[in-house]
Amino acid sequence: MTALFPEAGGFLPHHHFWTEEGLALERERVFGRCWLYMGVFDATGAPAELTADMAGLRFTVRRDAAGLSGICRDGDRVRPLEVDCCGALVFARVARESAEDGLTLAEHLHPYAERLAAMSVNCVNPELPVGIPFQANWKALVENTMDDFHGSTVHPETIHPAVHPDWQTHLTTERFGANSDSCWRLADGTAGWWAKLDAKLRLAKFADEAVYRHIFIFPNFYLASFYGATVIPHRVDPVAPDAAVLRWQLFLPTTRLETPRERAFHRSTAAYLLTSASGVIEEDRPVCEAVQQGRAAILGNGVYGRRERRILDFHVAMLAQLAGTAATGSRP
Amino acid sequence: MTEAVPDDTRWFYLCTEDDLAVPNAFVTTRVGAVPLVAQNLKGRVVAFRNVCTHRFAIIHDAASGCGPLRCPYHGWTFDAEGVPVGLPFNPTDFQLDAEGRRRLALNPASLARCGRLVFVRVATEGPALKEQLGNDLFTRLADLSETFSRSGEPMEPGEDWEGFETANLRVALRAGHALHLEALPPPGAGDRFARTATFLPVHADTERPA
Numbered sequence: 187m188t189a190l191f192p193e194a195g196g197f198l199p200h201h202h203f204w205t206e207e208g209l210a211l212e213r214e215r216v217f218g219r220c221w222l223y224m225g226v227f228d229a230t231g232a233p234a235e236l237t238a239d240m241a242g243l244r245f246t247v248r249r250d251a252a253g254l255s256g257i258c259r260d261g262d263r264v265r266p267l268e269v270d271c272c273g274a275l276v277f278a279r280v281a282r283e284s285a286e287d288g289l290t291l292a293e294h295l296h297p298y299a300e301r302l303a304a305m306s307v308n309c310v311n312p313e314l315p316v317g318i319p320f321q322a323n324w325k326a327l328v329e330n331t332m333d334d335f336h337g338s339t340v341h342p343e344t345i346h347p348a349v350h351p352d353w354q355t356h357l358t359t360e361r362f363g364a365n366s367d368s369c370w371r372l373a374d375g376t377a378g379w380w381a382k383l384d385a386k387l388r389l390a391k392f393a394d395e396a397v398y399r400h401i402f403i404f405p406n407f408y409l410a411s412f413y414g415a416t417v418i419p420h421r422v423d424p425v426a427p428d429a430a431v432l433r434w435q436l437f438l439p440t441t442r443l444e445t446p447r448e449r450a451f452h453r454s455t456a457a458y459l460l461t462s463a464s465g466v467i468e469e470d471r472p473v474c475e476a477v478q479q480g481r482a483a484i485l486g487n488g489v490y491g492r493r494e495r496r497i498l499d500f501h502v503a504m505l506a507q508l509a510g511t512a513a514t515g516s517r518p
Numbered sequence: 519m520t521e522a523v524p525d526d527t528r529w530f531y532l533c534t535e536d537d538l539a540v541p542n543a544f545v546t547t548r549v550g551a552v553p554l555v556a557q558n559l560k561g562r563v564v565a566f567r568n569v570c571t572h573r574f575a576i577i578h579d580a581a582s583g584c585g586p587l588r589c590p591y592h593g594w595t596f597d598a599e600g601v602p603v604g605l606p607f608n609p610t611d612f613q614l615d616a617e618g619r620r621r622l623a624l625n626p627a628s629l630a631r632c633g634r635l636v637f638v639r640v641a642t643e644g645p646a647l648k649e650q651l652g653n654d655l656f657t658r659l660a661d662l663s664e665t666f667s668r669s670g671e672p673m674e675p676g677e678d679w680e681g682f683e684t685a686n687l688r689v690a691l692r693a694g695h696a697l698h699l700e701a702l703p704p705p706g707a708g709d710r711f712a713r714t715a716t717f718l719p720v721h722a723d724t725e726r727p728a
Contacts, residue, residue, distance in 0.1 A: 187612070187613045187614065187615065187618060188610075188611060188612060188613045189611075189612040189613060189614055189618060191618075191621065200574075329573070333573075335592050335606070335607065335611075336591055336592055338593070338606070339590060339591060339592055339593045339606075340590070340591065354607070354610065472579075472590075473575055473590065473591045476575040476576040476579065476590070476591065477573060477574050477575045477576075477591070479553065479576050480553065480568075480569035480570065480574040480575050480576045481569075481574040482551040482552075483551055483552040483553055483567050483568075483569050483625075484567070484569050484571065484574045484625065485567075485625045486571050486621075486622070486625070488571065488572055488573055488574060489571075489572060489612065489614075489618075489621075489622055491607065491611035491612045492610070492611040492612075493607075493611055494611075
């Protein structure tokens with residue numbers, strides 16, 4: 187049997203998905219300690235600011251002549267942030283008291299720091315950031331994004347036909363602690379569509395790969411990419427025990443945006459991709475909300491198939507982080 | 519999730535047998551934080567917690583309908599014992615045998631009838647429905663449900679109708695003419711689980727024999 191029935195202590199207790207106490211502990215030990223994705227600054231180098239609200243903490247990262255800095259507000263309490271970058275991706279965490287106390291950002295992203303940095307080169311031609319509210323605990327969204335099984339049932343006419351019909355054979359998933367990299371071969375028709383787009387827009391590509399790639403970084407960040415070109419950073423922000431916002435931003439990088447016609451084509455393509463991505467997320471929202479409603483009533487612990495281990499990896503990392511036994515700064 | 523937890527041994531009126539008469543017909547409700555479903559599966563009417571045992575999604579979101587007991591998230595399908603019988607990717611990704619499937623049976627709920635009226639509750643054990651309603655009321659309600667067995671156009675009970683309440687049910691009766699049932703949603707359930715129906719005697723519109 188390849189299914190895994192989790193034992194008590196091997197997964198988060200169900201009540202962590204709806205109680206104020208659970209969220210308060212996460213605020214202190216997860217969002218108050220881990221490296222967290224903040225966003226991408228524009229390429230101008232001009233003074234700018236990134237903000238994020240997670241579990242009642244308000245993060246502000248500034249770029250100015252002195253470099254990058256930031257603060258975390260928790261009510262009246264203000265703590266400095268440690269800010270670091272992985273390529274264009276800006277991360278921050280509440281500053282530790284000792285320099286030896288905690289992992290570096292590269293260690294936290296391990297073993298995907300280099301891959302993420304390479305992908306982040308494509309964080310150009312930004313579209314406006316999008317935030318989609320879910321009436322569900324943030325962890326239900328994280329579980330959903332690491333779930334390889336719901337394509338045919340939840341996305342039968344959107345993302346499912348976009349990947350190879352024999353997706354099981356062509357899906358590769360690497361796991362390292364709670365970090366992971368999932369790679370889906372695109373369907374021939376989808377790859378052909380991207381190839382035509384490439385011919386027209388001369389896409390900037392970080393790799394020649396006709397795949398949908400999804401790199402998850404504990405606790406709440408994932409970077410999706412199509413065709414080695416478009417990149418879409420996502421972050422799941424806890425708002426309340428039963429509410430979260432999925433924030434994401436589309437980048438459609440091109441090497442040719444000179445003429446009005448090229449700019450118009452880029453604009454319309456980006457709008458199409460935004461609509462498509464929003465449509466997929468709108469299909470995910472009701473199932474995440476259905477899980478939020480159902481979890482409070484279940485008597486068992488569920489079961490995890492061969493391709494659902496990433497979800498348990500996440501639970502194990504959360505348990506260690508909440509218990510304070512994870513390396514500070516969280517190596518998942 | 520914060521609503522008061524009702525006594526899970528209490529029975530709540532759900533629907534009539536007619537609502538569950540055809541295969542795959544289902545009716546849902548919610549008691550506190552617990553969603554419930556009653557469903558006709560190959561002729562057997564059974565009740566479960568309306569939650570998939572795989573990854574905990576609500577199975578039937580609609581208040582009522584007709585369709586297999588299949589989770590919308592991953593397509594797991596359950597039989598009248600609550601055991602998953604349709605598991606996409608089982609040969610490659612789960613390899614659940616009979617025992618493994620039984621471990622993942624839906625959490626059962628209780629279902630009882632009073633005449634043609636169907637009641638459900640969360641707990642699998644507890645007082646019988648007749649005990650909760652009381653013998654006299656149980657008998658009367660059962661008789662009324664048999665006498666007024668034909669669905670009629672919705673009508674508002676008049677002031678001169680006889681009325682009484684039991685469980686989550688408000689009953690209004692115009693003797694010989696109509697029975698009106700108003701089921702209030704159980705504690706924790708939304709208004710979409712409120713149900714009203716009017717029933718007529720079998721022969722109301724036909725000429726009675728001399």
